[in-house]
Amino acid sequence: MELTTLEQHLLLAIRGLHPNAYGVSIQEHIKDRTGREPSTGSVYASLDRLEEKGFVKSRQGEATAERGGKRKLYFTITAPGQRTLRESLAAIDALSQGLRWKGAAV
Amino acid sequence: MSQTYRRKIRFRGNTGNLEELYVPVPSKHMQVKYISQWSDEFRSTSNDVYIKLEDSNGFSNEGLYLYVDEAAGIKNLHIEVDADIEAARPKTDDCEPPSGAEFLLTMLATTRRADAMIGDLNERFTCEYKEFGRARAVRLYWARTLRSLPPLVWRAIGKLVVAVVKRFFGLSSA
Numbered sequence: 001m002e003l004t005t006l007e008q009h010l011l012l013a014i015r016g017l018h019p020n021a022y023g024v025s026i027q028e029h030i031k032d033r034t035g036r037e038p039s040t041g042s043v044y045a046s047l048d049r050l051e052e053k054g055f056v057k058s059r060q061g062e063a064t065a066e067r068g069g070k071r072k073l074y075f076t077i078t079a080p081g082q083r084t085l086r087e088s089l090a091a092i093d094a095l096s097q098g099l100r101w102k103g104a105a106v
Numbered sequence: 107m108s109q110t111y112r113r114k115i116r117f118r119g120n121t122g123n124l125e126e127l128y129v130p131v132p133s134k135h136m137q138v139k140y141i142s143q144w145s146d147e148f149r150s151t152s153n154d155v156y157i158k159l160e161d162s163n164g165f166s167n168e169g170l171y172l173y174v175d176e177a178a179g180i181k182n183l184h185i186e187v188d189a190d191i192e193a194a195r196p197k198t199d200d201c202e203p204p205s206g207a208e209f210l211l212t213m214l215a216t217t218r219r220a221d222a223m224i225g226d227l228n229e230r231f232t233c234e235y236k237e238f239g240r241a242r243a244v245r246l247y248w249a250r251t252l253r254s255l256p257p258l259v260w261r262a263i264g265k266l267v268v269a270v271v272k273r274f275f276g277l278s279s280a
Binding site for chain 2: 022023024027039040041042044045046048049058060063064066067068070071072073
């Protein structure tokens with residue numbers, strides 16, 4: 001099963017933030033590390049797809065005043081999700097092995 | 107309403123010839139009201155030099171200012187401060203997020219997800235309201251909401267197409 005770049009980022013963020021991965025923390029985590037912030041809509045659309053495939057699970061969290069009484073949705077990565085992520089990252093590693101970057105020190 | 111969090115603040119970086127260090131609060135969703143306890147000496151990993159605080163009372167709303175003495179020449183400084191941070195809840199008057207986005211998002215996502223998305227947008231709005239003021243926070247709120255719509259629309263269309271195909275071609279997961 002192939003993952004898009006955003007799906008890879010989301011799964012890595014969920015893994016890294018465990019057990020506090022919810023929309024805002026995921027967006028900030030990705031922004032801090034890649035310099036680009038995915039929109040709220042694209043995050044939730046992709047998470048919806050990942051949950052449908054069984055790669056992540058969601059559970060409702062607490063509602064706070066600063067969220068206007070709306071509850072957080074926490075995400076955790078499942079075993080098939082971890083396996084797919086590992087395979088996807090290994091494929092990238094395999095593809096990039098032996099590459100020489102122009103201008104890089106030898 | 108306020109709640110007290112206990113956080114270990116860490117700073118790691120090159121001090122250069124810095125005489126003043128700024129340690130941000132770990133989460134920008136917090137506002138420091140007081141810092142009640144901290145360590146008064148720091149160890150550098152490179153040469154075990156201890157740095158004493160000159161003024162241990164400096165802190166701002168967003169973080170803690172440490173005024174360090176004889177910091178010149180010390181590299182890769184690791185600082186740990188134990189601090190009790192009282193994180194104030196934001197004021198609720200005049201910082202209500204704009205209405206309207208809720209309707210749009212509820213149309214395009216399940217209730218649970220729409221609620222979470224609206225909550226996320228509200229949370230960001232509350233932070234930006236405190237940081238930039240209402241006008242800019244409202245602009246950012248709407249920019250974020252409008253940017254969110256295309257992926258949600260595509261997702262909704264995709265689900266609809268799958269449902270229609272399943273119905274007309276007799277495909278069923280059951």
